[in-house]
Amino acid sequence: MSGFVDEAQLHVKAGDGGAGAVAFRREAHVDKGGPDGGDGGRGGNVWLVATTNQSSLLGFRDHPHRRGGDGGHGGGKKKHGARGSDLEVPVPVGTRARGPDGAILVDLVNPGDRWMAGEGGRGGRGNASFLTNRRRAPAFAEQGEKGHEQWYDLELALVADVALVGFPNVGKSTLISRISAAKPKIADYPFTTLEPHLGVVRADDESNFTVADIPGLVEGAAEGKGLGHRFLRHITRSRVLVVLVELAPVTGVPPAEQQRVLLDELERYQPDLVDRPRLVVGSKADMVGPAEEGFGTLRPDLIISAVTGMGISELVGRLAQLVAVTRAGEPEPDGTIVIHRPLPDGFTVERIEEGVYRVVGKVAERAVALNDVTTDEAADYVQGRLRRIGVDRALARVGARDGDLVHIGELSFIWYRDQPEFTGDAGGRRRRPW
Secondary structure, three states: OOOOOOEEEEEEEOOOOOOOOOOEOOOOOOOOOOEOOOOOOOOOOEEEEEEOOOOOOHHHOOOOEEEOOOOOOOEOOOEOOOOOOOEEEEEEOOEEEEOOOOOEEEEEOOOOOEEEEEOOOOOOOOHHHHOOOOOOOOOOOEOOOOOOEEEEEEEEOOOOOEEEEEOOOOOHHHHHHHHOOOOOOOOOOOOOOOOOEEEEEEOOOOOEEEEEEOOOOOOOHHHOOOOHHHHHHOOOOOOEEEEEEEOOOOOOOOHHHHHHHHHHHHHHHOHHHHHOOEEEEEEOHHHOOHHHOOOOOOOOOEEOEOOOOEOHHHHHHHHHHHHHHHHHOOOOOOOOOOEOOOOOOOOEEEEEEOOEEEEEOHHHHHHHOEOOOOOHHHHHHHHHHHHHHOHHHHHHHOOOOOOEEEEEOOEEEEEOOOOEEEOOOOOOOOOOOO
16 A cells, blocks of 8 residues: 555534623622623634645545534633634645635645634623623623534645656656665556655755656646646646656657657646756666667757666756755745635625525624524624624615525524514514614
């Protein structure tokens, strides 16, 4: 079983917020003690954290679920619930997270990058928070919010200084095993390598760079042929490309044609790849004779033999120089995480069917998240909150009419342009006019 996994699914469930408490002071010699219910604690967040201690997504293949801690409930005497514990989920540097629609949400390219994959639910406010001059004894409190829950598709694109690109069986695995301590499987048949390998090359006592052995590309890789999409993804972060061309091709594809096909596939997958610094290297020089030095129209930058060691030292030296130049030209990471799709704010109104609407959004759901909306006092509070955040105006804009049914979270009510009739879970009652 392979230990390298570059695609996996992750299910995130952030912690639920704790419920606020409904309580009143009950002390000797204190007449009509006021409300003193405490707030619930916030649920724990779930974070993705890029680390160099992870090299693949293997840990998510059989165990995809991650959950933050729930917040504690509030108590009497204004005791607030404990905050739920955050959960940090380590992922390899170079991990991307995609949403259900396939869009990239975040790209963690530097060690220590953090992204909140699941936000913990807010703790509910206790009845002490609803005390006003007009509302002297509120007998309601807020429920805690549910933590964010979602499935993500994770994919890993290796972060390497140099990527070895070539047809199957051109000697990439032999080369990386020669210049580094990596030990990929080597055999004399195509597609020996079915997963990328990383090796660290020590150029001298002070400098080193990483090399990725990318499984063999074939014509049509940009359209996914030969698992091309999975393999090409690992090239996109490399600073320098080595286009490895077999000088004595067992496949019968001439060296110049190999180079043309490889560069064409790179450009079709991501056009800027052909603009990266690169070396065209002819491999297996030990298998060709002096008469074949021209190799047709191909003019390689270097000719090597990983078996005999011919040209290996020169190749390592030139790669070290190219890597040093590209590193020097890159800006220093500022720690900013690029969020490709920010979480939406506000709320939206959806028409489910004729006369039925649903209001979606945290700000609206928070307004109705009380433990009891069947009392006049609680219903008055909810009506005021919904009016202030603009739910009445939004319903009118989408064509809602008096008597239509509106759902917000777990609350349902009959909507009137100047007042709603709350039904809640226990059946409705007509509210008096304001």
